[in-house]
Amino acid sequence: MKPEISVVLPIYNEEPVLPILYQRLEKVLSENFKIYEVLLVDDGSTDNSLTLIKEFCHQNTAYKYISFSRNFGHQKALLAGLRHASGDTIVLMDSDLQDPPELIPQLYNKLKEGYQLVYAKRSIRKGESFFKKVTAKLFYRILNLFAPIEIPLDTGDFRIISRKFADALKKLPEKNIFLRGQMAWLGFKNTYLLYERDPRYAGKTKYPLKTLLWFAFNGITSFSNFPLQIASFLGLLFSLVAFFIMLYAFYSKFILNQVVTGWTSIMVSSMFIGGIQLLCIGIIGEYISRIANDVRNRPDYIIEETNLNTHYPCKCGTE
Ligand code: UDP
Ligand code: MG
Numbered sequence: 228m229k230p231e232i233s234v235v236l237p238i239y240n241e242e243p244v245l246p247i248l249y250q251r252l253e254k255v256l257s258e259n260f261k262i263y264e265v266l267l268v269d270d271g272s273t274d275n276s277l278t279l280i281k282e283f284c285h286q287n288t289a290y291k292y293i294s295f296s297r298n299f300g301h302q303k304a305l306l307a308g309l310r311h312a313s314g315d316t317i318v319l320m321d322s323d324l325q326d327p328p329e330l331i332p333q334l335y336n337k338l339k340e341g342y343q344l345v346y347a348k349r350s351i352r353k354g355e356s357f358f359k360k361v362t363a364k365l366f367y368r369i370l371n372l373f374a375p376i377e378i379p380l381d382t383g384d385f386r387i388i389s390r391k392f393a394d395a396l397k398k399l400p401e402k403n404i405f406l407r408g409q410m411a412w413l414g415f416k417n418t419y420l421l422y423e424r425d426p427r428y429a430g431k432t433k434y435p436l437k438t439l440l441w442f443a444f445n446g447i448t449s450f451s452n453f454p455l456q457i458a459s460f461l462g463l464l465f466s467l468v469a470f471f472i473m474l475y476a477f478y479s480k481f482i483l484n485q486v487v488t489g490w491t492s493i494m495v496s497s498m499f500i501g502g503i504q505l506l507c508i509g510i511i512g513e514y515i516s517r518i519a520n521d522v523r524n525r526p527d528y529i530i531e532e533t534n535l536n537t538h539y540p541c542k543c544g545t546e
C-alpha cells in the first residue's frame with residue numbers, strides 16, 4: 228500500500244541531532260498517520276551519521292536510506308529523496324530540527340483542503356545571527372527582483388507537496404537545481420502556514436557565507452536572464468557615452484583647434500570600458516557554463532548505498 232506521507236530529510240554531518248530527530252519525528256508520524264515512510268538522504272557525511280541512519284532503518288521498516296558517494300549538496304539530497312519517495316504526499320524538511328516535525332500534521336491537513344503545495348513560512352527565526360537573518364532576507368528580496376516568477380519570501384525548503392506536484396517536478400530536466408524556484412515556476416494551487424523557526428538543535432550551519440553566496444548566485448542565474456541583459460544594457464550605455472565623447476573630441480580638434488591633451492582621461496575611460504567588457508564576458512561565460520553542464524548530462528548524484536529496492540547504480544537523472 229502507498230504511504231499517506233513520505234518525509235524527505237537531507238543529512239550532512241548531523242550526528243548529534245539524529246537521535247532526537249528520530250524520536251520527535253517518529254512520535255508525530257506514528258500518532259498521526261497509518262502508513263508513512265521516511266527517506267533519510269545521507270549527503271556524504273563524514274561523521275557517524277550514516278551508522279545512526281542505518282540503525283533507525285534497522286529498527287523501523289518505515290525508514291529508508293540513500294547514501295551518496297560524496298557531498299553533493301542539500302538540493303541534490305532533496306532531489307534524490309523526492310525521486311524515491313512513494314507517498315501520496317511528500318514533506319521536505321531540514322534534519323537539524325530547525326523545522327519542527329510537530330508541524331507536519333498541520334501541513335498535511337492544509338494540503339488536504341485542496342492545495343498541491345503548502346510551504347511553511349518563517350514568522351521568526353530563533354537562534355540565528357543577525358548577519359544570517361539579514362543575508363537571508365536580502366537573498367529572497369534580490370532573488371525576487373530578478374526572477375520573472377515570484378518565489379515566496381522567507382520560506383526555506385520546508386514544505387509539503389502532493390503526488391501530482393511531485394510528478395510534475397520530476398519532469399523538469401535542468402541540472403542546476405534550485406527547488407524553491409522550480410516549485411514556484413510549476414504553479415498549481417498553493418498556500419502557506421506560519422511557524423516559528425527554532426534554533427539548530429546542535430552542530431553548526433552547513434551553509435557558510437561562501438556556500439550561501441554561491442546558492443544565491445545559482446538561484447538568480449537559473450531563474451533569470453537579467454544579468455545577461457545588464458551586460459547588453461551597459462554595453463549600449465557606454466557606446467552611447469563614447470559616441471558623444473568622440474563628437475566632442477572632433478569638435479575640440481577641428482573647431483576649437485585644441486588638441487586633446489588628456490592622456491589620463493583616455494587611460495581611465497579605456498580601463499573602465501575594459502572592465503565592463505570583462506564583466507559582461509564573465510556573465511556570458513557563466514550562462515555558457517550552465518549550458519555546458521546540461522550538455523554534459525552527468526547524473527545529479529551518485530548513490531553508494533541504499534536499502535531501497537532500486538537498481539544499483541541508480542538510473543540517476545532518468546527516473
Ligand atoms: N545539508 C546537506 N548537504 C549539505 C549541506 C546541508 O544535506 O551540503 C543538510 C543539513 O544536514 C540540514 C539541511 O541540509 O539538514 C540544512 O542545512 P543547514 O541547517 O546547515 O542550513 P541553514 O539552516 O543554516 O540554512
Ligand atoms: Mg539549519
